[in-house]
Amino acid sequence: MQAIRVNEFGGPEVMSFETVDSPTIGDKDVLVKVEAAGINYIDTYQRSGLYQIPLPATLGLEAAGTVAEVGGAVSGFAAGDRVAYTNVAGAYAEFAAVPQDKLVALPDGVSFDAGAAAMLQGCTAHYLCQSTYPVKAGDRCLIHAAAGGVGLLLIQMVKNAGGFVIGTCSTEEKAELARQAGADEVILYGQQDFETEVKRITDGAGVNVAYDSVGKSTFEKSIDCLSRFGYMVLYGNASGPVTEFNPATLGPKGSLFLTRPTLFDYLATREDLEWRSGDIFKWIAEGKLKLRLEHFYPLSDAVAAHQALEGRQTTGKVILRP
Numbered sequence: 001m002q003a004i005r006v007n008e009f010g011g012p013e014v015m016s017f018e019t020v021d022s023p024t025i026g027d028k029d030v031l032v033k034v035e036a037a038g039i040n041y042i043d044t045y046q047r048s049g050l051y052q053i054p055l056p057a058t059l060g061l062e063a064a065g066t067v068a069e070v071g072g073a074v075s076g077f078a079a080g081d082r083v084a085y086t087n088v089a090g091a092y093a094e095f096a097a098v099p100q101d102k103l104v105a106l107p108d109g110v111s112f113d114a115g116a117a118a119m120l121q122g123c124t125a126h127y128l129c130q131s132t133y134p135v136k137a138g139d140r141c142l143i144h145a146a147a148g149g150v151g152l153l154l155i156q157m158v159k160n161a162g163g164f165v166i167g168t169c170s171t172e173e174k175a176e177l178a179r180q181a182g183a184d185e186v187i188l189y190g191q192q193d194f195e196t197e198v199k200r201i202t203d204g205a206g207v208n209v210a211y212d213s214v215g216k217s218t219f220e221k222s223i224d225c226l227s228r229f230g231y232m233v234l235y236g237n238a239s240g241p242v243t244e245f246n247p248a249t250l251g252p253k254g255s256l257f258l259t260r261p262t263l264f265d266y267l268a269t270r271e272d273l274e275w276r277s278g279d280i281f282k283w284i285a286e287g288k289l290k291l292r293l294e295h296f297y298p299l300s301d302a303v304a305a306h307q308a309l310e311g312r313q314t315t316g317k318v319i320l321r322p
């Protein structure tokens with residue numbers, strides 16, 4: 001089969017389109033024919049070596065497709081079923097071997113592209129606003145990279161929970177997308193000082209939670225945007241990792257909370273997976289969650305797809321099609 005392989009860490013160009021053996025499945029695994037593989041920012045960290053993975057590797061942590069074959073001890077899935085999954089390595093390929101407990105059925109009416117868009121970024125947005133900091137009606141929430149894959153989903157989920165959203169992004173086009181998703185206010189953080197703007201918008205009160213996936217370039221100011229007992233949720237490093245921090249500063253700034261959550265912990269059990277993906281598919285069917293599916297690349301063009309994502313050229317979901 002064809003797959004995107006990484007043999008050494010580096011820029012997008014280290015990804016190579018190769019012919020490799022199809023994966024073999026164990027008793028409790030399902031062989032999925034990948035129809036749509038989701039690209040996520042974490043793939044760039046794994047490719048660059050910011051997050052170290054054993055090499056050589058096939059990239060990609062999420063896909064939707066059809067069941068090609070099931071292991072001897074698999075129950076509940078059969079050849080031909082439409083399925084989706086996340087948190088299993090090797091999605092940038094024609095086939096992936098997936099443990100059955102990581103797989104969910106794709107409901108009728110949810111396309112393969114939507115399935116691939118819903119799982120990793122959808123479950124991330126879900127855990128951020130349902131579990132890490134459960135948003136209540138009236139909460140003021142700062143969402144960075146608001147027009148990105150996670151950002152557009154998080155805005156909608158926070159609005160559905162009754163929160164007030166202040167989004168940030170780099171361009172007016174992205175700001176319009178964030179507003180369409182429901183953001184109450186949008187700040188162009190490359191042009192305006194977002195801390196000053198947040199204080200102005202909130203009459204000096206600050207926000208109850210800052211969802212920060214940008215990291216290095218926004219971290220300190222995000223903390224300064226928080227109200228008393230506010231939550232700093234640092235969940236990504238799009239501008240680079242935060243490497244130095246003195247926890248003593250959280251006290252005088254309002255007895256703040258700081259967390260660095262990961263999807264792996266919030267999707268660790270079958271119950272978590274069924275709850276979060278079930279909510280997401282239900283909200284899609286009810287029209288409460290809209291996916292932005294705009295960027296499609298053939299599997300062989302993974303290099304261009306990563307360049308676009310890291311070059312801040314994309315909004316919403318980026319999909320690879322084998």
Ligand code: NDP
Pocket residue numbers: 039040041042120121124145146147148149150151168169170171174213214235236237238239240261262263264309310311312313314315316
């Ligand atoms: P996005 O579609 O949000 O793309 C990243 C965005 O970050 C860009 O579009 C850009 O938006 C913004 N950005 C700000 N500074 C930079 C920079 N210096 N270089 C590049 N981009 C920058 O990606 P995803 O939705 O896939 O992921 C969003 C973030 O969430 C990532 O940081 C990812 O690691 C994190 N994440 C964390 C998870 C977790 O469990 N901890 C799980 C899933 C994702 P703009 O141009 O508007 O600034």
